[in-house]
Amino acid sequence: MRGIDAGGIYLPRFRLSTEETAAAWGHADARGIDRKAVPAADEDALTMAVAAAERALSASLDRSAIELVAVATTTPPMVEGDFLSRFVRMLALPEDVAGSVSTQHTAAGGEAFARALDANGPALVVAADCPEGAPADADHPLGAGAAAFVIDEDAAVPIRDIAWHSDETPGIRFRPRGEREVNSLGVTTYERNAVRETVTAAMTALEGDASEATAAALHQRDGKFPYRVDGDLPLSNEAVATGTVVDRIGDAGAATVPIGLLAALAEGDTGGVTVGGFFGGGSAVALELEGGLPVAGIDELDGGEAIDYTTYLRKRGYVVEGEVAGGGANVSLPNWEGSLDQRYRLVAGECPDCGGITFPPRGACQECHSRVEFERVEASRRGTVRALTIIGQGGAPPEFAELQQREGVYAVAIIALEAGGGETTLPAQLADVDPEAVAVGDTVRATIRRIYTQEGVARYGVKFRSEG
């Protein structure tokens, strides 16, 4: 039977407590949410999806075997543009992998599961989201995060059944084309009933008996909501609590229920049953899973670093203006695209004559200065800080002015990485770290982030996170 063979969660580093929101606005519209995850300025649904997928894949099979990618997000960085192709390239998945990006509603994760279950061969399901709303109210519960699942035959966690139910119930959560902020009409009873009825119908259509379930990850726009959704279902409060994560990460759009499912599976025993109840755009998708598995990144649910509300507004870009005037040094888009093996996968060149490592692997060997055909070698994604600076506030090059307005001072290091039989060095920004807390000699690990945006096109590449 097809099912989940590996899972990974990625949550961004920062947390905003609802207390902070309440202090800033005089009230907080985030019932049952203690704190929420906040993405850094250089993160988006794509980078979070990649981070979660790296974790799921590290615990699983050779990534070259993946035949299908099904991504779910309501916040693709571009409403129209490259998402899947970038995701595939960043993870070095096979170029002939089939794929889809489900967006448009918070049940997109269910849609992605359906796609993966219908397919043959190993598949990757990823849900990543970072919804935005009007800061005065709709934003209050909105968090961020990502969950990734490797789907395969004879999996550790068989997916016993999947069921759908659709009914037109507009006004619950919507966002017109061209807008960033999600809306809800707030017709409380209508919305609550619509979600409950639709999810209940999908759950009831599952082959198994929902009363067997020891865990349930139900649509959770706030901490109280899943207990209302299960009103007509024979689920225990304990089961619902096991799959509820919104209290710690906020409403992460299409990613909340998938993260809840992994939280439940991380607790699950052999033979235990977990159900998932997605809702979005008038559709509900129900899943029935059996067993449990270890989940990479699960600790981040209870981790994170607290920030205050002002910092939150900056990080999310609610109070920052973009583009800076100027012009000068330039990397053309074709040149950038030509360096993606280096920017995503750290591909260096080993000299066949002297064994020296050259990065990027172009031109003459950096060691013996001969013009040679390099052997391609992928450098380690773990390295050591060899030199370090902190770019003072206001001192960033114009490409990074917005990043600095949002993130504050940042550290740039020269990092040594093992590659082939030698070592190479490259300059890179450090992400998710207090710049003052890094030192020469520290160990860092590669991650993919948005580097900057030129002429409306975001460019992604490697940064490094500190491992101390």
Place this chain on the structure above:
Amino acid sequence: MRDAYVIGAGQSSFGSFPEETYLSLFESAFESTLNSVEGELPTEAIDEAYLGTLGVGGRQIGLSGPAVTEHVGLHGVPTTRVENACAASGYAFRQAVTAVRSGMVDVALAGGYEVMTDTSADGTKWWLGVSGETEWERISGTTFAGVYAQMASAHLEEYDTTVEDLSRVAVKNHANGAKNPKAHLGFECSLEDAVSAPSIADPLNLYHCCPTTDGASAVLVASEAVAREYGDDLIRVAGAGASSGRVGLFQRGTLTSIPASVRAGGAAYEEAGIGPEDLDFSEVHDCFAIAELLAYEDLGFCERGEAGRLLREGVTGPDGELPANTSGGLKSKGHPIGATGTGQIVEAFEQFRGEAHVQVEEPRYGLTHNVGGSGGGVTVHVFEREEVA
């Protein structure tokens, strides 16, 4: 190969002159250069010109060299614009020396110019990073200060160097520059000022960074026959060294040395037949304080890791054994990118003439060291004052 001599050198004031243009600044430098020649050198005697500029701000991106020579009345003189970032006019001088040594010309003009302070704050930032390695170094979010700061962090880690040592560069160079009426930042600073200044790119603070400066400078290079016609002081180019290196710091295999400086210095010493112990003064490229420390070590003034000691002990102070940057250096005199290399030679010229503001006693050998970017191109020149027989 015949010898080349410096027969005149001059500069505009270095500073912030938004009302000036690169043409008017060069005009001022050119006049000052002609005035420095003993006797009247007719401008028709100048056969060739090599002018360095990065071209900060855009302005006349193409053909600014001919625009400058025509502007100062060097009508029709073949002019080549040289671009090697902050070493542009160090290289322009090298071209002029080569032209004279080869016998192609008898008198060549070398110089440089840059206008940096009339651009918006955002616009300036675009330009300040253009000589770093663009595709990786800049895109990692570093400014120029950031790259030198990385070198400083590695030096602090590897040796006994302290942040205070970096600040001593500022104290020394400002003390010298305060006596130089053409210096951009001609004021003294205390060690406390220089230690406690706001951070620019940690570990470098404001006093560890040179200013952006407007200015121009020029040097006249001539054959021995011409040199003997114009003056009693014969200032010979005893050694001309230059070398290239990878533009990106991360591509060089060392973070605590500028290998191109080592090679350029070695070549210059070899040609001059002297070693660092024979020098009486030096003008080294101190765009950032750490750069002056690296220069001491790369040019053999001391062993690796010992540069901080030279500063602590005053060896490179005005009364020390080997005074460095008596002009004030880039830190105090200023750093109008394209004008810096020949600007250093102006100081050397004045030292040999006995006209320097911080005068070294009867120097025989002096050295100038000009670095492009963080070390992608370096020139080192050794000068010798010859007694006229």
